[in-house]
Amino acid sequence: MDTLSLFRDFARYTGWADAEVFAGIRKTPDTGKDESLLAKLRHSQMVQGAFLDVLEKKPFDPEATRSLDIAALEQFTITVHRRAESYYNSLTPEMLDTVIELPWARHFGEKLGFDVRKTTLAELLVQVFSHTTYHRGQVNARLRELGVKPAMVDFIAWVWANKPAAAWHGEGVTPEIVIRDETEDDIQAITDVTVKAFRTLEVSDQTEQFVIEALRAAGVLTLSIVAEKDGRVIGHIAFSPVTVSDGSRNWYGLGPVSVLPEHQRKGIGKALIGEGLSRLKELGANGCCLVGHPEYYRQFGFGNEPGLVHEGVPPEVFFTLSFDGRIPQGTVTFHEAFKAGGPQ
Numbered sequence: 001m002d003t004l005s006l007f008r009d010f011a012r013y014t015g016w017a018d019a020e021v022f023a024g025i026r027k028t029p030d031t032g033k034d035e036s037l038l039a040k041l042r043h044s045q046m047v048q049g050a051f052l053d054v055l056e057k058k059p060f061d062p063e064a065t066r067s068l069d070i071a072a073l074e075q076f077t078i079t080v081h082r083r084a085e086s087y088y089n090s091l092t093p094e095m096l097d098t099v100i101e102l103p104w105a106r107h108f109g110e111k112l113g114f115d116v117r118k119t120t121l122a123e124l125l126v127q128v129f130s131h132t133t134y135h136r137g138q139v140n141a142r143l144r145e146l147g148v149k150p151a152m153v154d155f156i157a158w159v160w161a162n163k164p165a166a167a168w169h170g171e172g173v174t175p176e177i178v179i180r181d182e183t184e185d186d187i188q189a190i191t192d193v194t195v196k197a198f199r200t201l202e203v204s205d206q207t208e209q210f211v212i213e214a215l216r217a218a219g220v221l222t223l224s225i226v227a228e229k230d231g232r233v234i235g236h237i238a239f240s241p242v243t244v245s246d247g248s249r250n251w252y253g254l255g256p257v258s259v260l261p262e263h264q265r266k267g268i269g270k271a272l273i274g275e276g277l278s279r280l281k282e283l284g285a286n287g288c289c290l291v292g293h294p295e296y297y298r299q300f301g302f303g304n305e306p307g308l309v310h311e312g313v314p315p316e317v318f319f320t321l322s323f324d325g326r327i328p329q330g331t332v333t334f335h336e337a338f339k340a341g342g343p344q
Contacts, residue, residue: 165300
């Protein structure tokens with residue numbers, strides 16, 4: 001791997017790790033009100049933003065995060081990471097040797113008692129990653145003090161998980177869209193959304209709505225989450241337990257997932273998937289699998305594992321995601337409800 005590719009990996013890892021930290025804080029809302037925790041988060045995210053401002057030749061604001069609450073701070077962080085993603089994609093290998101002068105370098109040189117030399121872009125990027133990692137450790141230490149178990153966010157954990165994209169809470173979803181559990185009043189709307197979403201898909205046999213009904217009737221609809229806008233259900237995702245031939249437990253299947261055609265490509269499906277995977281982890285799941293598009297699901301960390309198969313399905317469209325770094329070996333069987341071909 002070349003140096004620039006490694007830096008891009010570090011940037012993606014940093015976004016993922018920050019998203020996992022915020023997800024852990026959301027589990028206990030009062031945690032996000034802790035001033036000690038907020039101070040650490042505000043500093044870490046302000047510095048990430050300040051470095052990026054300098055690299056993009058923009059004025060930076062050292063007070064940018066001073067008064068932000070946890071929700072606003074997460075939105076600030078998302079914006080910074082989206083900007084960073086574009087910045088890293090614009091770099092070339094030759095640019096890494098560019099000399100960069102930081103506006104605050106002389107001030108710190110005076111405090112430290114020596115003249116600071118100018119640094120290269122590559123050296124500054126290393127500083128950004130190391131500084132963020134250090135302060136993320138402080139945040140996680142504070143979470144432990146508050147009785148919250150932080151997520152495993154080591155770089156190697158990200159690699160083991162197949163380098164998933166950051167799963168930001170409600171990413172791509174505007175404030176008027178609500179992601180929540182289904183209620184009994186949603187059942188017909190979920191059916192309608194599913195039918196309309198799959199109606200034009202050539203790979204569909206148009207039975208997805210019956211699968212959901214059968215899962216619900218069998219009591220194995222572990223998670224059934226909807227996206228709602230203006231009181232109307234516009235998206236849905238289901239998760240249910242699967243069986244693995246080697247005896248591995250606590251694995252789940254994702255799907256069906258559907259979004260009304262007029263609301264597709266707006267981040268709603270991504271938000272439903274991210275929320276569902278987060279909920280599975282909270283339930284103690286060990287992993288998730290699905291049959292889906294060869295490219296789309298890789299952004300969530302899903303990958304093809306040669307030792308884990310689903311009979312009758314090409315390996316390139318069968319995906320797995322381990323939450324604990326261990327991949328079962330054998331055959332995955334979805335619930336009998338997936339064979340439903342008509343109303344229950």
